[in-house]
Amino acid sequence: MGTLLERAAELEALEEAVAGAASGAGSVVLVAGEAGIGKTSLVRAFAARVSARARVLAGACDDLFSPRPLGPLRDAARDPGAGPLAAAARTGDREAVMGAVVEELAGPGPPTVLVVEDVHWADEGTLDVLRHAGRRVPDLPAVLVLTYRDGEAPPGHALPTLLGALTGPAVRRLTPRPLSPAAVARLSAGTGADPAALHRSTGGNPFFLSEVIASGTPADLPPATVVDAVLARIRTLDDPAREALDRLAVVPGEVELSLARALVDDLTVVAEAERRGILEVRPTAVAFRHELARRAVEEAQPVLGRMRHHARVVAALLAAPEPDLVRVVHHAVAAGDERAVAEHGPEAAAQACRAGAQTEGARLYAEVLRVAHLLDEPTRMAVQDAYSWALFHAGAGEGVRAAAEAVRLREDGDPRALAHALAVLSVQQWSDQQPAAALRSATRAAGLTEAGDSPERVFALTHLGTLLVNLDREGEALPPLEEAVAVARRADGRTPPVPLVFRGRARMALGDEDGYAEARRGLALAREAGDQDAAMMGYLNTAIALWQRGRYDEMDALLAEREEFGRGRDFPFFDHSCRSYRLRLRALRGDWDAAEAEYRAILERSGGRGVLLRYCLPGLALLAVRRGDDDAPRLLADALAYTEDSGSAFQLLPVLAAALEHAWLAGRPAPAHVAAARDLLARTDRPGRERERADVLRALARLGEPVVPFRGCPPETLAALRGDRLEAAEGWAAIGAPYERALELAESGEPGRAAAALEILDGLGARPAAARVRGALRGLGVRQVRRGARAATRAHPAGLTPRQAEILALVAEGRTNTEIAERLVLSIRTVDHHVSAVLAKLGVGSRREAADHVAAARAGADPDADAS
Incomplete structure (x- = not known):
């Protein structure tokens, strides 16, 4: 199964990235797909192709219960071609590794390719280093290649945050597809198997396909039992080889040769497994050809057998001069060796925290506390x-x-x-x-x-x-x-x-x-x-x-x-809390898509609980209200319930302002929210709270509630309450807040200003407010009112937002990001983010493919049909 079929486009994209790096234009390539789809085969074939004109460093993340801090970067540092990274990795200091990775990628000579596989299993430190490096790669003669499985990051994992940070034209996304029936027929030629049945049973997954063909099992084998195909191949080996595979299978990822020799007295017994493509033996390590195969072998063993093999790994690791204590604890837990966990767990956890891996440290400390009866007081x-x-x-x-x-x-x-x-x-x-x-x-x-x-x-x-x-x-x-x-x-x-x-x-x-x-x-x-x-x-x-x-x-x-x-310091709570305030500012200044995407990524990581809700949920709820999202009522209710328990007016005031705005946009009364807002206004009637009070006061005024300006009221709110909408709009323009500016222009009662407000609101995707302005314009006698986004655009089949659909149409016209930014009055950075999000949602790797998607899906559509 050494043939790599139907991956020409992906290989071409990867080689183009190396060519760009050779001219100084680096890039990040994200390779995503299900287990067995061929991500590893793809990147290895790519590495082999470019080895003569690029320096390739590679590492992989392992499926440990607590990932090794900086594990894949330590692996990459063992490569003979590694320079600064080799020294930094030995220290375990994240900041040193972070700087060394960038120095490595910026080195003289041919371009450098850094491949990190399976980042859905990466530790916090590795993700932080990759985020740091990924932001700098566009200016370096380098390519950063990251592979990951869609949807397999554990709950609360920071992978979505990393992916959200890697945006812009220098980021390419590849999603290898299952093999076609024609490719399956070609691979199964001469086996006597029915190609159609093979394609049905494996779904075109290359790994599943190769195992079914190699095992000689029936072609109509259902996908759930592909593991049986793996085991069928293992059973044809002799007893010493099967025992060796059992021992090696309990070690996730690669098994370095020193450890492999400690586990298997004579490695020549696995020669037949290597010949049959079950194992790969390299100069520095032994590994199963695919992680799914390793898991199949591991899980097929009796529990006591697995525990015995894990115990052998513990003994072998501890015999090394500088044992990796995180790995020791992983295998000690699996071996049921409580004393080893109690003895080595505290230091392993402390090492993780000192390396900045707070999440991994917490997991390790939790394991230690499970054997607290063995600890002294x-x-x-x-x-x-x-x-x-x-x-x-x-x-x-x-x-x-x-x-x-x-x-x-x-x-x-x-x-x-x-x-x-x-x-x-x-x-x-x-x-x-x-x-x-x-x-x-x-x-x-x-x-x-x-x-x-x-x-x-x-x-x-x-x-x-x-x-x-x-x-x-x-x-x-x-x-x-x-x-x-x-x-x-x-x-x-x-x-x-x-x-x-x-x-x-x-x-x-x-x-x-x-x-x-x-x-x-x-x-x-x-x-x-x-x-x-x-x-x-x-x-x-x-x-x-x-x-x-x-x-x-x-x-x-x-x-x-x-x-x-x-940079180089892992404090997720403070990182995400500070980021939430930058997101508030991005939302205030109109970058709604980017703010919403990051808010949702942080909240997904929080698992719907914990202190991160305090900082992110109110901002996301307000955006949802202003965009008219379907989940706006739920998010708002969650934010209100959460902040009501806080005992803090600072937390509750902005959420109440959002609830009042929601009521105004929906055209319905909100007596309970009005009463709560008035109570909070009374409690915060003092210097230092002017801006929070002003937001609530303005929201009350829009609902028709009687309000009185207060001493120190911000000038834009004071102007609005006095009826000077133009001055209020200019005040918000000076702050850089387009939504608030548009609302003041819309309430001016002057058709030209209201029309200008409508254009701003449509650009933001503020559908509820835009609908109100359209109604107001018609009430003012304006006969031709700019139309809003069509229902088909709002329910885009690829899940694009109205703004993203608009940008996709401009990309399909062949416009550059600079031209799009000028046309839509956006920053180039914002357009970069939108284009990357569009490509990701469409599952394509280039602007050309996005244009082909538009041509195929919307042939003959009028890109200006959203406006009359």
Whole structure:
């Protein structure tokens, strides 16, 4: 089965990418498809073709319960051609690997191709490095090739975030298709099998097909039993060969030769398996030809047999000079070796967290806690504490239970240690929307540390103050934050950064603009001290303060600075929270498609729970309302239910504004939302909350509710409430908010301005507001009103949004991204994102294929039929 059929287009695309890299125009190639479709065969054939004119480095991700941090990059570093990456990979430092990968791709000589297979199993660190490298590849003489299975990333995996970040014309997407009946007939020629039956039974999947043909099983074998075909081939081998395969099959991915020799005394016994194409033996490793075959062999073994083989792997790994403890723990768990998990698990988890792999660290700590009865009490407490923090940084939803257990373990011990655990629990409870419980825990922690100046006192006061800030009780937060600073200075002469950041945020929320300088000072102290946790927290909370004050450009610059600082550091909670504020800004400025796609990717990763909902769900609900999406009512209801439990007006005000806007767009009353909004307006009648209050006030006014401008009301809202729509529109234009500008123009009562508003709203895809403007224009006597998107466009068969359908039509006309940007008044970067999204949804790899799709599906359609 060495013949590679019906992959000429994919090979051509990959070779074109190398040719582009040779001229300095690098690219990313994403190869997606189901298991067995031939992704590995494709990239290996490609590597062989270009080996004479490109340097190829390759690595693969393994199906371990907790992936090896930077595993595929460590594999690639073992290649004799690796340079800077080889040294960096040995350190395990993510930032060093990140820089080394880019340096490797930018090296002199022929272009470099980096292939990473099965990224649906990648760890957080690998995905972060790939995201970093992928953004830089267009300017490098390199090609980054990533393969993955559609829909097989585990729940909460960050793969969708990586794919969402890899956009633009330098990103190509290939989706190898199942083989045609003609190809199946060619491959099965001379076997006596019925080609039609083979195609039906295997669906044209190359791996399934090859196994059925090689095993000689009936051609009408149903797909669910293709595994039987794999095992039928294995059964024809002699006993020593089958035993060797059983031992090798428990190791996911490649088995390095040193480990293979430790597991199989004499590797020559697998020669026949190699000859038959079951195994591949390379100079550095042995591997099953396909992961599906390995799994079939592994799962066919009796449980006790598998456990025995995993135990052999544990012993072999530990005998190495520098054992990979993550792999040790994986096999120890599978072997039922609790003592090995207890002995090596804590350090494996700590290594993962130090490498920035918080999610992997949390998984490993969870395995250790399953054998907590084998840990001594200090170790168990330390593991429990570390597990809780890893869960917090990973943005996982189990942190409350872990932190509560840490508190329980310390109830009868040192009060200061108990206070520390309670402060951690308060953070987790706040993350889980339990404000009352969080306040009780934080208050108790502060009370337990009243005697003497200690680090635990600083920690407890800091977290009490941060909690009060997050609960809109900024005035009450200042005393504990100030005391935390004073205690720390008395204890060791240092100024702690986090209390400064939150004191600055509190002052800004109270209307004191000088608080920004204090927050920045705290952030600078964190960076100078190398306190990554404090720096990440500082960036997020300073950004929140700037957003509340409407200082959008400063917030954007701050978050760009944070993104640069965060490269090589894995703090998923802070990463996604900060990204959510950039998405709010993108949505405000009209980049709705990109904002929605990233919001949904982050929420998918959250699994519908945890603190990430706080930052993303309201923004997504507002976009859904403004676009008239079918799931807008559900998203809005979820956002309201979630924020009602928060105890925070800061969280609830924007969601209530969205609910009021939804009622206005739908033309129905909302007495409960109006009452809740008026209650919150009364609670936030103070400096520092002007912009949030203004949003709610404007939404109430649109519903016909009586409103009165307040002191400090933002100028664009003040102008609107006074009836000066043009000044209000100009104010929103200065901010860069096209939707809000369009609404003010639409309410001017002047047909020309309303028509201009309609064009903006149609461009955004704001269907409900556009429908209102059309009605208003007809009411003003305008006879010819611009038509909206056709129903056929709204329900595009490929799932394109109206804007994406519009861009597809322009791509089919042969227009460049620059021309599209000029015509639609969009940034080139936004058009890049849209074009990439269109190609992905259509399942094509080039603009030419997209144009062919349009020609085939919409022959004769009028691209301007959306307007009259």
